[in-house]
Amino acid sequence: MLNGSNVDGQGPDKRPKPCQVAFVYGEKKGMGKSVHFNERGMLVLCAEPAPIQTRIRLSLNFPGLRNPIEVEGEVVWSNLYGTDDTTTPRGMGIKFTQLDPSIARVLGDLSLQYRGYGTQYEIFYT
Template sequence: MPPEDPPPASDRRQVDRLPIELRVEYRRLNSFFADYTKNISKGGTFIRTAKPLPPGTEFVFVLIIPKLEEPLRLNGEVVWTTDPSRATDEQPAGMGIRFKYLDDAERRVTEDIVERLVKEELGGHISERLLRAAKPTDPK
């Protein structure tokens, strides 16, 4: 399957992404881009953009999160893209990003921020249910 076609959801991620839109900023070559996420999880996000970076590209981006004094700066890798010519309402143009953590401490901090964000955006009862369902299963 070509990398510009998003693989089935079961092949893409271990944790479900939740429908939260955030402003995201990043650079490509000498240009600055500001787009929006379509969804987010503790392990990655989908960035809606008409100019996705090529799969395999590693880059630094910032998420603008309400109620945080500073943007959340993360490393990510483009795992798959949807070209604008193939975009649909269900699968808009953009790129699926896997967060690349420098260490376990950065992973924990990011996961805590995403969990708080989900609770604030979706409310306590709904977020608890979604976060419980989104936890990776123990392979034992």
């Protein structure tokens, strides 16, 4: 084990490590992470989320995948100034747009590995 994780991309509790998310909208760039997603959208935990109704490009770097998954979406929920707790986490909900069916299948399959984190945040992106 290195830094609390094992070599197969899982943490010490056997749940997968978070997906690292790079995002771009307008002239702005940001970074975040996610463990809550499906083939329709995702919750990106980040310090500086984009405003609601922003069109956004995302690069999803999943542990164990060689190449990132590139997707586009629209911000449908954002929490920049509110509390950052389990009820209203700091970040943004993204609804994917124009998602290729093969990418949707991959994200759906990957999301099954992350079910151990729960599905309570799906309301923020579906």
